[in-house]
Amino acid sequence: MPGSSSTLRLPTVAHAGEFGLINAIRSILPQGSHVIVGPGDDCAVVRGQETCPVISTDLMVEGRHFRRDWSPAADIGARAAAQNLSDVNAMGGTATSLTLGLALPHDLPAAWVMEFVRGFAEEAGSVGASVVGGDLTSSDTLMLAVTVLGSCPAPPVLRSGARPGDTVAIAGRQGWSAAGLALLERGVSEPQELLKAYHRPTPPYAAGPEAARAGATVMLDVSDGLVADARHLAQASNVVIDLWTDELRLVGPPASGPAGTGVDRMQCILSGGDDHPLLACFNRTAELPDGWTQVGAVLPADGGQPMVTVDGEAYDGPAGWTHF
Amino acid sequence: MPGSSSTLRLPTVAHAGEFGLINAIRSILPQGSHVIVGPGDDCAVVRGQETCPVISTDLMVEGRHFRRDWSPAADIGARAAAQNLSDVNAMGGTATSLTLGLALPHDLPAAWVMEFVRGFAEEAGSVGASVVGGDLTSSDTLMLAVTVLGSCPAPPVLRSGARPGDTVAIAGRQGWSAAGLALLERGVSEPQELLKAYHRPTPPYAAGPEAARAGATVMLDVSDGLVADARHLAQASNVVIDLWTDELRLVGPPASGPAGTGVDRMQCILSGGDDHPLLACFNRTAELPDGWTQVGAVLPADGGQPMVTVDGEAYDGPAGWTHF
Numbered sequence: 138m139p140g141s142s143s144t145l146r147l148p149t150v151a152h153a154g155e156f157g158l159i160n161a162i163r164s165i166l167p168q169g170s171h172v173i174v175g176p177g178d179d180c181a182v183v184r185g186q187e188t189c190p191v192i193s194t195d196l197m198v199e200g201r202h203f204r205r206d207w208s209p210a211a212d213i214g215a216r217a218a219a220q221n222l223s224d225v226n227a228m229g230g231t232a233t234s235l236t237l238g239l240a241l242p243h244d245l246p247a248a249w250v251m252e253f254v255r256g257f258a259e260e261a262g263s264v265g266a267s268v269v270g271g272d273l274t275s276s277d278t279l280m281l282a283v284t285v286l287g288s289c290p291a292p293p294v295l296r297s298g299a300r301p302g303d304t305v306a307i308a309g310r311q312g313w314s315a316a317g318l319a320l321l322e323r324g325v326s327e328p329q330e331l332l333k334a335y336h337r338p339t340p341p342y343a344a345g346p347e348a349a350r351a352g353a354t355v356m357l358d359v360s361d362g363l364v365a366d367a368r369h370l371a372q373a374s375n376v377v378i379d380l381w382t383d384e385l386r387l388v389g390p391p392a393s394g395p396a397g398t399g400v401d402r403m404q405c406i407l408s409g410g411d412d413h414p415l416l417a418c419f420n421r422t423a424e425l426p427d428g429w430t431q432v433g434a435v436l437p438a439d440g441g442q443p444m445v446t447v448d449g450e451a452y453d454g455p456a457g458w459t460h461f
Numbered sequence: 462m463p464g465s466s467s468t469l470r471l472p473t474v475a476h477a478g479e480f481g482l483i484n485a486i487r488s489i490l491p492q493g494s495h496v497i498v499g500p501g502d503d504c505a506v507v508r509g510q511e512t513c514p515v516i517s518t519d520l521m522v523e524g525r526h527f528r529r530d531w532s533p534a535a536d537i538g539a540r541a542a543a544q545n546l547s548d549v550n551a552m553g554g555t556a557t558s559l560t561l562g563l564a565l566p567h568d569l570p571a572a573w574v575m576e577f578v579r580g581f582a583e584e585a586g587s588v589g590a591s592v593v594g595g596d597l598t599s600s601d602t603l604m605l606a607v608t609v610l611g612s613c614p615a616p617p618v619l620r621s622g623a624r625p626g627d628t629v630a631i632a633g634r635q636g637w638s639a640a641g642l643a644l645l646e647r648g649v650s651e652p653q654e655l656l657k658a659y660h661r662p663t664p665p666y667a668a669g670p671e672a673a674r675a676g677a678t679v680m681l682d683v684s685d686g687l688v689a690d691a692r693h694l695a696q697a698s699n700v701v702i703d704l705w706t707d708e709l710r711l712v713g714p715p716a717s718g719p720a721g722t723g724v725d726r727m728q729c730i731l732s733g734g735d736d737h738p739l740l741a742c743f744n745r746t747a748e749l750p751d752g753w754t755q756v757g758a759v760l761p762a763d764g765g766q767p768m769v770t771v772d773g774e775a776y777d778g779p780a781g782w783t784h785f
Contacts, residue, residue, distance in 0.1 A: 148570060148571065148572075149567065149568050149569060149570055149571060150565045150566070150567060150568070150569045150570075150571055150574060150599075151567040151568065151599075152571065153571040153574075161571075161575060162574070162575070162578045162595075162597075165575070165578055165579055165582050166578070166582050166585075166591070166592035167582055167585055167586040167590070167591050167592060168591045168592075168593070181558065181560070181593030181594040190514060190610070192516075192558065192560060192593065192594060192608070192610055193594060194560040194561075194562045194594060194595055194596050194606065194608055195562070195596050196562045196563075196564050196596045196598045196600075196604075196606060197598075198564055198598055198599070198600045201598065201599065201600070202598070234505065234516065236505070236516060236518040236608060237518075238518045238519070238606050239520075240520050240522055240602075240604055241474045242474070243473065243474060243475040244473050244474070244475065245473060245474045246472060246473060246474075247472065247473060247474055247476065247477040247485075248472075250474060250477075250486070251485060251486070251489070254486045254490070255489055258489050258490050258491055261490075261491055262491040266491070267490070267491050267492045268490035268491060268492075269492070269505030269516065270505040270516060270517060270518060271486075271518055272519050272520045273486075274520045274521075274522055274525065275474070275475075275522070275525065276520075276522045276525070276602055276604065277601075277602050278564075278600055278601050278602035278604070280520075280564055280600065280602070280604055282518065282520060282562050282606030282608075284516070284518055284560060284608040286514070286516055286610070
């Protein structure tokens, strides 16, 4: 277990870093023959009958993933559901059930919890998913743990499998939420549509299954940042993903939004997360389904590193969110 | 939604209480037709092909559910897995997959995380379950979120369905973990077998499916306290559950363990949690499977409240753990 032992030499979680820790952890987890896709993709896929059950888990911590003074409780609830439902979408699947774990401070208003759950239930219901269980405990830190169960067609659409020449395409908005967050951080409360995009994302839930039917070679949902997540595709597929800024502007926030606020629109698009659009690759001869926009192309990683380039150039700006 | 509006009048989570909050939350969660068992049992059950997929989630918070200065990391990991695997056991099912969410302080030793995961993986592997996914985030409070996916026979063994005249039986130890915890709290480090029972429970994983095959009418795993959890069966089935102390001593910690330490052995048995034995009812004519001990009987709740009695008398001692 090389990952494990090298990580053990690093004293703290912050030293090991998110991906160092994940790799070390993965190396010691049992994987039975019923596991078709284990840790590392948007969801795990386990063997089923005609379709594959998929499962995914996310944690949200107050002060890191949301702020109660910035977002209404119902929007935080909807966002918690959306980011998990979106993981199933990214496998080309359909969510059926959610569980909700709540770790709550004693003095948290009960009304906040009920509003949170109302938003969560609303978002789940919007795609026909049920909330089938959960857990409730007290904690000094408010934290939410959501697990989604769904089914996807066999084979599911993974992160590896993009080929040079493929079209890179996006479904849904990208950079809107980041622009809204940047405005909130500056105390700016307009334009409303950007703040709303931050509070309550609108992932393109129908686009995942449609892309799977259209033969998408790889797919994920953009949650940590466009470049950061595209890098996952590049690495898993051992290719270069070249993103095109002219086309990205089509799915980005309106130019008038950040204008005059000091918010860099293209940086929101390239490094923003939380909109949960889908990023996928398709054979260049495939017709993109409705709602998909070409925003780049897959190039060979000739002798070089798998990487993400922007308009053909290496990108050295912030790629997205890191947890440690 | 009466539960919801009444809870909203209570200002804080602590005022609403665990079950008040759960009931209010449940009343606003969507439940599709594929949900066979929703929130409120050990696991949720969703419609599958020949067997039913079951899913359950648990949270563990440092300082409340475990202490790093009391238990080795590997034992905390094993315990986190065990309490979730035990929920599937309590449905008469078999666990197949787990997800693991880790919210970790920056300065947590990476070696602690790896040891924790090693214990978690070991316990999962002991029943043939895989760890298929998870999430990792930073948090001021160390918290663990575990979800288990499994399958159970149709119909699963629920909490409602106990009938007057049924035999009440236990598989596994009860009160050992609580005795170990009480010793730790007193700074006593002997006997080792009780401390070990606290650090790393040994749920009777085979007993659940066996009880289901033997026709158990109801079943759950004792995690919050024997009386508290028996009360769930009594209420869901609208019966009185009478527990017998002479028989409970057979599954309790050895009398010599707590002797002279001020620890009340019978209180450990009646109100202790965390051993994860199974508590089930069987038709009185049924032969109990190996490993099951009769510890009581089901009586009618004639005109009265469903309740738990001990040796025929109302019980007013501590029933178990409450979260708020």
